Amino acid sequence: MKYYPVFFDLREKVCLVVGGGTVAERKVQRLLECEASVRVVGESLSEGLQSLQKSGQIQCLAGRYSAACLDGAFMVICATDDRAVNEQVMRDCRSRGIPVNVVDDPERCDFILPAIAEQGDLSIAVSTGGKSPALAKRLRRELEDQYGPEYRELVNILGELRKRRLAKGYPSEENRTIFEAVVSSDILEQLRKGDREGVREKIRRLSGEDLEQNEP
Numbered sequence: 001m002k003y004y005p006v007f008f009d010l011r012e013k014v015c016l017v018v019g020g021g022t023v024a025e026r027k028v029q030r031l032l033e034c035e036a037s038v039r040v041v042g043e044s045l046s047e048g049l050q051s052l053q054k055s056g057q058i059q060c061l062a063g064r065y066s067a068a069c070l071d072g073a074f075m076v077i078c079a080t081d082d083r084a085v086n087e088q089v090m091r092d093c094r095s096r097g098i099p100v101n102v103v104d105d106p107e108r109c110d111f112i113l114p115a116i117a118e119q120g121d122l123s124i125a126v127s128t129g130g131k132s133p134a135l136a137k138r139l140r141r142e143l144e145d146q147y148g149p150e151y152r153e154l155v156n157i158l159g160e161l162r163k164r165r166l167a168k169g170y171p172s173e174e175n176r177t178i179f180e181a182v183v184s185s186d187i188l189e190q191l192r193k194g195d196r197e198g199v200r201e202k203i204r205r206l207s208g209e210d211l212e213q214n215e216p
């Protein structure tokens with residue numbers, strides 16, 4: 001069995017989290033970072049979830065889960081401590097064609113969650129195909145050490161450079177050569193040293209673009 005990795009744009013899509021405990025809260029936090037429209041149904045809500053509700057960042061449905069909670073949902077994450085409820089949520093989602101993740105229960109998951117090392121817009125997602133979350137977590141930590149803040153800056157610079165060159169309609173072959181030259185240069189070294197002027201000069205030399213306005 002092989003899982004299919006994908007990065008969803010969740011902006012303004014309704015994502016339902018069933019359960020109101022610490023695990024549900026963690027799932028909610030990440031969904032909010034992705035600007036999802038988060039709906040929560042939990043018999044009791046953690047303090048964190050209560051304060052997110054008060055500040056209007058999430059929509060909370062009171063009481064126990066019922067199938068009506070699924071209306072309009074794009075995806076569902078189920079994190080209750082009651083197996084029968086988890087089973088019911090999974091069945092309801094399956095019959096409606098809504099992808100569901102039942103936390104820690106791969107048999108009941110249409111998708112599983114990776115461990116993620118993040119630096120700005122760079123995301124490195126790790127999965128072991130469900131075989132060892134502990135290893136996924138360890139690798140995520142190692143990646144966080146290995147890929148520091150200079151990668152956040154590099155991605156910003158490359159993003160800006162690419163946006164400009166695509167907007168100007170240069171041939172993609174030429175673009176590719178330039179982007180590869182920047183990526184394989186010693187630019188990361190310069191970013192680590194905080195040598196902004198050197199970085200700007202390098203980009204100018206390799207691409208002809210002056211990214212003065214967009215230094216990180």
Ligand SMILES: C[C@@]1(CC(=O)O)c2cc3[nH]c(cc4nc(cc5[nH]c(cc(n2)[C@H]1CCC(=O)O)[C@@](C)(CC(=O)O)[C@@H]5CCC(=O)O)C(CC(=O)O)=C4CCC(=O)O)c(CCC(=O)O)c3CC(=O)O
Nearest residue numbers: 103104106112113114115127128129130132133134136137
């Ligand atoms: C299949 C999957 C489905 C899913 O939940 O999506 C799943 C399933 C299960 N997890 C279990 C246990 C643990 N899960 C974690 C942690 C994480 N689990 C995550 C994902 C996944 N967990 C999916 C597969 C991911 C992959 O492919 O590798 C992470 C990556 C992402 C996230 O949860 O958001 C997050 C780390 C985030 C980070 O730190 O970056 C830890 C470590 C800890 O808590 O410190 C432990 C204890 C150590 C251990 O058991 O390894 C159990 C046994 C429960 C029991 O013992 O009863 C099952 C059930 C089973 O395996 O059958």
Ligand SMILES: NC(=O)C1=CN([C@@H]2O[C@H](COP(=O)(O)OP(=O)(O)OC[C@H]3O[C@@H](n4cnc5c(N)ncnc54)[C@H](O)[C@@H]3O)[C@@H](O)[C@H]2O)C=CC1
Nearest residue numbers: 019020021022023024041042043044064065079080081085
């Ligand atoms: N706490 C942890 O770090 C971990 C927990 N887990 C598992 O994840 C699950 C959730 O964990 P926690 O958040 O810690 O549990 P928790 O006990 O804090 O929260 C469970 C939540 O489910 C809600 N709930 C129960 N029945 C419901 C229903 N019918 N409708 C709506 N909500 C309902 C409860 O009100 C509560 O808010 C558990 O099965 C636990 O074994 C797994 C890995 C780690």
